[in-house]
Amino acid sequence: MSKGSIAEPPERGTVQETRPAIQRGNAAPSGPLGTLFNWGTATYNFLDGRLGIGMIYRATAAHPIPRSVNWWYVFGSATLFAFTFQVVTGIFLAFAYVPSPDHAYQSLSWITHKELFGNVIRGIHYWGASAMVLLIFIHMTAHYLTGSYKYPRELQWLSGAILLFCTLVMAFTGQLLRWNQDAYWAVVVGAEQAARTPFIGSWVAQLLTAGPVVGGNTLTRFYAIHMLLVPGLMFGLIGMHLYLVIYKGISEWPVPGEPVDPATYWENYQRILHEDGEPFFPAGTAKDAFMGFLAGAVVVGLAITVGAAALGAQANPIAPANPRPDWYLIWYFALLALIPPASENFFIILFPLFGFLILLLMPLANKGERHYSRRPWAIAVVIFAASATGLLVWYGYQSPWSPVFINDVTIPSVPAQAMRGLNATQLAGAHLLHTEGCMACHMIDGVGGQRGPNLSAIGSVLTRNELTWRIMAGGNNMPSYGNTMTNKQLNEILAYLQSRTAGSAVIPQSGSHQ
Amino acid sequence: MSMTMQELTRKLLTREAFLGLFTLSFGAVAGLVVGIPIIGYVLGPLIEQPPEIWEKVTFAGGPNRGRPVMADSIPIGQTEEVAFQARGPLPWAGTTATQGAWLRRTGPSSFIAYAIYCTHLGCPVHFLPQPKIFLCPCHGSVFNAEGINIGGPAPRPLFTYNIRVQNGHVQIRTHPLPVIT
Numbered sequence: 020m021s022k023g024s025i026a027e028p029p030e031r032g033t034v035q036e037t038r039p040a041i042q043r044g045n046a047a048p049s050g051p052l053g054t055l056f057n058w059g060t061a062t063y064n065f066l067d068g069r070l071g072i073g074m075i076y077r078a079t080a081a082h083p084i085p086r087s088v089n090w091w092y093v094f095g096s097a098t099l100f101a102f103t104f105q106v107v108t109g110i111f112l113a114f115a116y117v118p119s120p121d122h123a124y125q126s127l128s129w130i131t132h133k134e135l136f137g138n139v140i141r142g143i144h145y146w147g148a149s150a151m152v153l154l155i156f157i158h159m160t161a162h163y164l165t166g167s168y169k170y171p172r173e174l175q176w177l178s179g180a181i182l183l184f185c186t187l188v189m190a191f192t193g194q195l196l197r198w199n200q201d202a203y204w205a206v207v208v209g210a211e212q213a214a215r216t217p218f219i220g221s222w223v224a225q226l227l228t229a230g231p232v233v234g235g236n237t238l239t240r241f242y243a244i245h246m247l248l249v250p251g252l253m254f255g256l257i258g259m260h261l262y263l264v265i266y267k268g269i270s271e272w273p274v275p276g277e278p279v280d281p282a283t284y285w286e287n288y289q290r291i292l293h294e295d296g297e298p299f300f301p302a303g304t305a306k307d308a309f310m311g312f313l314a315g316a317v318v319v320g321l322a323i324t325v326g327a328a329a330l331g332a333q334a335n336p337i338a339p340a341n342p343r344p345d346w347y348l349i350w351y352f353a354l355l356a357l358i359p360p361a362s363e364n365f366f367i368i369l370f371p372l373f374g375f376l377i378l379l380l381m382p383l384a385n386k387g388e389r390h391y392s393r394r395p396w397a398i399a400v401v402i403f404a405a406s407a408t409g410l411l412v413w414y415g416y417q418s419p420w421s422p423v424f425i426n427d428v429t430i431p432s433v434p435a436q437a438m439r440g441l442n443a444t445q446l447a448g449a450h451l452l453h454t455e456g457c458m459a460c461h462m463i464d465g466v467g468g469q470r471g472p473n474l475s476a477i478g479s480v481l482t483r484n485e486l487t488w489r490i491m492a493g494g495n496n497m498p499s500y501g502n503t504m505t506n507k508q509l510n511e512i513l514a515y516l517q518s519r520t521a522g523s524a525v526i527p528q529s530g531s532h533q
Numbered sequence: 534m535s536m537t538m539q540e541l542t543r544k545l546l547t548r549e550a551f552l553g554l555f556t557l558s559f560g561a562v563a564g565l566v567v568g569i570p571i572i573g574y575v576l577g578p579l580i581e582q583p584p585e586i587w588e589k590v591t592f593a594g595g596p597n598r599g600r601p602v603m604a605d606s607i608p609i610g611q612t613e614e615v616a617f618q619a620r621g622p623l624p625w626a627g628t629t630a631t632q633g634a635w636l637r638r639t640g641p642s643s644f645i646a647y648a649i650y651c652t653h654l655g656c657p658v659h660f661l662p663q664p665k666i667f668l669c670p671c672h673g674s675v676f677n678a679e680g681i682n683i684g685g686p687a688p689r690p691l692f693t694y695n696i697r698v699q700n701g702h703v704q705i706r707t708h709p710l711p712v713i714t
Contacts, residue, residue: 121627203629204656207710208671211655214712221714222579229578231709232632235623236578336649337593337616337633340657341670355654356672360686422673424659456661459668470673496684498675503665 082265083296084303085288087272091165092303093310094158095264099257100311101151104318105189106250108144116196118242120235123198124333131327142322148190150318152347155186160401163381166389167270170281173382175263178256180378185253187347192245194345198238200427203334204342206233206241212367233336268292269303273389281386332427339428341421349415350408356420419469422459431458434466437475441518448515451508455500464524471497475524478517486516583621587697587704590615590646593633602703604642612637612660612678615646620707634694634705635660635667637678644703647680648692648711655710658691667691688713 048056067073115134117126130137159179162168168176191209195202206228214224229236271291297303328345332338344352351371358366391398423431433449441449452458452474460470467474477486490509493499500509544550573580590602593614597606607613615636622630633649635658647667649657656671666683667676674685681690695706 119625119627120629121625207650207655210710211650211712214714221712224710224712225578226576228710230620231578231583231707232619232629233710234619234629235626237629333628335628336619336631336657337614339659339670342656356686360653360688363686363688420672422668422670424670427670428659430661454663456664456666456668460673493684496673496675498664498666498677498683500664502677503663 078265080300080304081298082268083292084269084299085271085291086295086297086302087291088269088303089272090306090310091161091272092269093306094154094161096307097310097314098151098154098158100314101147101154101318102253102257104143104147104315105151108140108147109246109250111140112144113246118196118239120198120238120334123196123238124330127197128330131330138326139319139322141327142325143318144193145327146318146321146325148193149345149347150314151186152190154314155183159183160405162270164391164394164397164401165270165273166279166387166391166394166397168382168385169279169387169389170284170385171267172263172270173385175260175267176382177379178260178263180375180381182253182256182260183378184375185249185256188249189245189253190345190347192241192249194348195241196238196245197328197330198334199331200334200338200340201331201342201344203233203336204340205344206237208342215364215367217368269299270389273391275388275390275392277389278387279385279389339424341424341427343415343418346412346415350411353411353415353418356418357414417469421468422456422470423468424459430454430456431467433458434464437464437466437519437523441515444511444514445518446515448511448513451512452515455504455508455512457512460497463519474516474519476519476521478520478523483513483517486513582709585620585707587699588617588707590617590634590636590703590705592616602636603701604698604703605701607636607638607644609638609640612662612665614649614660615703615705617705617707620709632707633657635691636696636703642698644696644698645680646694646696646705647676648694648708650692650711651687652682652689652691652711652713653685653687655712 112130115126115130115137117123127141130141132138162176162179191205195205210224210227210233213227214220216223225231228234229240268288271288332340343349354370355363355367388394425431430453432453438446438449452461452463457474458467460468462469462473463475481489487509489497490504490512491499491501493501504512592598592600592602593616595613600606602613602615612635615634616631617634619626619630619632635647635649637645637647639645647658651658651669651671651674653669653672653674656669658667658669658674658676660667665678667680669675669685669687672686674687675683676687676691677683679690680693682688692711694708697704697706
């Protein structure tokens with residue numbers, strides 16, 4: 020085989036060359052069945068002569084793949100399945116969705132609660148988005164670990180990296196289209212982060228909000244980006260990605276000790292295809308179909324049983340909100356809460372920039388070992404990235420750094436079991452823990468926030484003087500109450516806190532305070 | 534061995550070269566003609582800024598919700614959430630046609646209006662009337678009644694809007710989304 024023969028210009032197809040099934044037509048049955056068969060052949064020949072479908076068949080379904088292609092190769096096509104799901108359900112959601120800030124939320128609410136199968140279609144779109152984000156990361160990880168991005172598939176990786184970026188843009192803009200409080204404030208938070216870009220920050224922020232503040236232009240822009248701009252770009256990139264699968268072939272499963280050498284790789288790959296290759300259809304497609312079916316079944320199953328994400332409250336710039344991103348971005352939300360505030364200005368811009376830049380520049384190292392067993396650092400990177408992301412997603416949902424508000428507005432109250440057997444002063448103190456906002460950050464017997472120390476048994480840990488000092492002076496993240504609290508109030512709170520001892524705590528707590 | 538000027542000219546001025554150049558330059562001109570207005574259209578929000586104007590302020594919540602805030606309708610020292618119309622809202626802006634702020638009366642006719650956006654990442658801060666603090670629900674930044682950051686990751690005090698009292702009405706000067714650059 021010559022160089023590039025995998026996509027050699029095919030001759031005009033004839034039935035006998037391309038479709039073995041029809042070739043057997045030499046032994047076509049006689050009688051009406053035979054007539055039908057001949058009609059079929061004639062129809063095929065008519066179409067092939069005008070559309071070249073035999074050529075397409077030979078270039079795609081019949082193109083040879085290495086026999087070593089295994090179950091690790093199914094995630095690319097599964098991602099494509101998920102993308103197809105998104106395109107189809109997205110089109111039908113657009114039948115009813117009104118991309119205008121005064122009706123977007125209501126139309127989505129109608130789709131979810133009133134429209135026939137609306138909740139299922141929205142559910143598929145929602146879970147399909149999660150599936151696509153998950154699958155594209157698994158796809159990338161698998162091909163990173165097997166070094167498939169090395170020669171001659173560097174641009175395959177590059178197009179995939181841009182597709183990954185597009186997928187995250189789709190995920191972000193998609194959650195905005197709900198136009199609920201999370202969406203509204205995600206735009207604000209996104210603009211505030213973009214504003215940290217050096218020199219052009221405030222311009223970028225105003226472009227994101229498409230005006231001086233989030234308003235009438237904002238949603239339509241994100242809608243157009245989500246519906247037209249990025250999907251169009253993705254269609255093109257997916258086309259390139261699939262073309263390269265055929266032009267440069269599916270990588271063979273790597274063998275430890277057989278590094279990639281651009282001088283010999285292609286010849287060697289052609290030999291593998293020749294000696295140990297098989298057509299993509301049906302050996303490769305069977306695995307892909309199974310995985311695609313599995314992904315589809317899970318997505319549709321979740322859409323029917325769990326349904327789409329709750330809509331929450333409508334976007335409102337003046338109502339209280341407690342915004343949270345969806346899971347595929349909550350790890351970043353968690354990360355920003357955990358890093359030292361002083362480093363934020365650099366971090367907010369540089370972290371995503373460097374992350375993406377590393378992905379783009381990775382194919383520069385296009386030689387050497389492909390197998391993960393000879394690339395321990397690759398394994399370390401994957402384990403670190405996966406566990407860090409998993410941990411951050413979990414931590415993002417816990418968000419112990421966030422003050423707790425009931426229904427986004429009310430400070431929690433001290434639970435009834437922590438108010439038993441108190442005298443009048445202590446009771447007044449327990450009430451003050453609610454009105455002074457303490458319970459937003461501090462927990463008593465399982466109720467309240469986790470930002471500050473748990474107070475369930477604080478009386479056994481700190482003396483009256485130490486408590487007084489902390490309340491009046493503040494410190495760490497605790498505001499000082501010295502200017503706003505009366506002596507009477509302080510004494511009541513102290514009386515209550517001193518009654519919280521190891522013996523009184525329903526759920527005994529080790530003093531986790533500073 | 535080197536080409537003479539005449540040979541070079543003859544080589545460059547072939548029919549093919551001319552037609553190729555024509556195709557490319559025609560495409561480039563067409564791209565520019567369509568591209569420049571599109572870029573201008575996309576960057577429109579930066580170029581066409583609605584004017585900053587004084588807007589009347591209304592109560593954003595509580596029993597007086599929607600009523601205009603008069604100079605004496607908030608007791609001195611108290612802070613209330615207020616709403617005002619965003620700059621030049623589009624007819625379909627819906628709820629986003631309004632903006633929120635925390636209005637604190639500091640004297641007989643003096644007010645401070647704090648932006649609702651936390652200076653950390655822009656989440657809407659809550660005001661707790663009893664301890665007189667602003668608390669951010671996202672990462673727990675705390676600001677005192679004067680808007681000074683006293684806890685959490687917020688790097689600076691709350692942003693403020695300009696306020697004036699006109700014929701008894703409290704008015705606010707509209708302002709773009711305050712950001713830290």
